[in-house]
């Protein structure tokens with residue numbers, strides 16, 4: 001009896017091993033679904049290709065197995081919406097890798113030739129082969145936001161951050177290995193120009209074939225096919241089969257090197273491109289500004305502005321009033337006032353530079369110019385600015401004063417959400433409230449008197 005049971009267990013074990021082995025060579029007709037059979041594993045089972053969970057559905061990608069938080073290192077179709085739990089991923093008999101959602105068919109990876117087989121390798125590289133076993137596509141050549149040991153970002157390639165920690169669709173930051181040898185970070189949708197850069201390795205001029213590389217001891221470095229050019233991390237971290245290092249450009253725009261311990265099932269950050277969360281340009285959208293509070297980056301709106309989408313910093317801020325009184329050609333100080341934000345600057349949008357002696361002179365100059373929306377005052381120079389103000393940032397080292405025109409006594413924009421920012425309220429506002437309450441009190445008294453008289 002015991003022998004029979006033992007045999008049964010052995011054969012079950014054998015079957016499991018076989019099933020797993022078969023997956024190393026993924027062939028036509030293989031399929032996955034998000035819930036029951038979600039992944040094709042590498043032989044060590046450290047990496048998995050398949051469905052992984054996102055906020056409102058599933059994405060297809062490669063993740064490190066066994067971490068408490070699904071750690072994706074590559075993601076397919078970052079432009080497309082996530083798929084529901086009834087999706088089916090299939091390597092079709094004619095060699096295409098697709099996802100079926102009902103009758104809809106979504107291409108996952110689209111190499112130039114028909115796929116004969118696929119493999120999830122132990123390095124974390126997912127590889128597609130043709131019938132002659134030539135590599136026709138590999139995830140290591142098509143990075144999304146992560147670099148693994150053995151993989152490199154070659155000249156001209158870039159990584160894009162994710163939209164958020166729980167959503168691996170395209171975010172708003174990029175890291176580019178430039179053809180000039182410089183490794184640079186920019187916000188998305190900007191030119192590769194120094195004025196938009198917020199991180200650089202300062203290795204420009206080192207040749208047109210510089211690549212960014214990560215070694216299995218956590219060494220992150222620039223290399224030009226013969227020489228190591230610059231080390232970003234020290235490297236020399238523990239080299240073990242169960243420790244996986246990776247470099248990732250995070251949703252906050254900072255790129256970091258992480259160490260994942262598969263045994264302890266934990267991760268830690270071992271290096272970061274900056275310690276200042278406000279460095280990434282565009283973290284706060286237009287007319288907002290970034291400030292660090294307890295080492296955490298936080299966005300605020302300039303005085304007189306509210307968030308366009310509360311909770312979505314990058315959507316920026318808009319005026320809480322409509323600028324229409326400018327055409328009235330009246331004395332504008334009835335409608336506008338200036339508010340000050342200290343130690344704050346933004347991308348230059350100056351259209352007039354004035355030499356003035358005091359902050360008040362600068363404020364007056366802006367108030368009396370209906371084209372002036374804000375001004376910056378520093379070292380007796382007043383710079384009038386037009387909206388929108390971009391890449392705003394508060395920094396104690398910057399003595400610049402941001403002077404912002406705010407609307408008073410004008411109609412509000414529309415139904416506005418509560419403004420969460422605390423700002424120094426001007427005297428004018430308090431006087432306005434005082435006058436309003438006096439008016440109310442007088443009115444109430446009058447009504448009382450009339451009521452008393454009527455009785």
Ligand SMILES: *[C@@H]1O[C@H](CO)[C@@H](O)[C@H](O)[C@H]1NC(C)=O
Pocket residue numbers: 025026027116117
């Ligand atoms: C993978 O499977 C395909 C189809 O069955 C076969 O032609 C190929 O030789 C296999 N490759 C390996 C490395 O086993």
Ligand SMILES: *[C@@H]1O[C@H](CO)[C@@H](O)[C@H](O)[C@H]1NC(C)=O
Pocket residue numbers: 019022023029030031032036037
């Ligand atoms: C899961 O998928 C693998 C590979 O496609 C297949 O061999 C296996 O039978 C599937 N298991 C189940 C429970 O569907």
Ligand SMILES: *[C@@H]1O[C@H](CO)[C@@H](O)[C@H](O)[C@H]1NC(C)=O
Pocket residue numbers: 206207208209224225226227
């Ligand atoms: C790589 O860099 C080294 C040192 O800067 C330089 O001597 C060498 O010519 C470069 N090689 C290539 C292929 O650019």
Ligand SMILES: *[C@@H]1O[C@H](CO)[C@@H](O)[C@H](O)[C@H]1NC(C)=O
Pocket residue numbers: 209211223224225226
């Ligand atoms: C560029 O560098 C890569 C990897 O470092 C190397 O494989 C390739 O041959 C180099 N290309 C040229 C044109 O030097």
Ligand SMILES: *[C@@H]1O[C@H](CO)[C@@H](O)[C@H](O)[C@H]1NC(C)=O
Pocket residue numbers: 219221228229230231234235
């Ligand atoms: C980077 O570190 C490695 C390993 O410590 C070393 O061999 C290499 O020379 C270093 N490169 C530079 C440019 O310092």
Ligand SMILES: *[C@@H]1O[C@H](CO)[C@@H](O)[C@H](O)[C@H]1NC(C)=O
Pocket residue numbers: 259260261264266267268
């Ligand atoms: C995981 O946790 C252990 C124990 O707390 C710690 O010693 C180890 O350094 C951690 N490893 C990583 C990669 O964070």
Ligand SMILES: *[C@@H]1O[C@H](CO)[C@@H](O)[C@H](O)[C@H]1NC(C)=O
Pocket residue numbers: 303304305320321339406407408410411412413423429
């Ligand atoms: C707009 O904001 C300014 C400055 O915070 C404030 O004084 C003004 O009352 C606000 N206007 C409206 C219509 O909310």
Ligand SMILES: *[C@@H]1O[C@H](CO)[C@@H](O)[C@H](O)[C@H]1NC(C)=O
Pocket residue numbers: 309312314315
């Ligand atoms: C946040 O705002 C940006 C810019 O308007 C937009 O592209 C993005 O989709 C928004 N994100 C969310 C989660 O609404």
Ligand SMILES: *[C@@H]1O[C@H](CO)[C@@H](O)[C@H](O)[C@H]1NC(C)=O
Pocket residue numbers: 331332333368
């Ligand atoms: C506008 O009115 C204020 C106060 O009523 C006054 O101090 C200021 O000189 C006036 N400005 C202009 C340009 O008339």
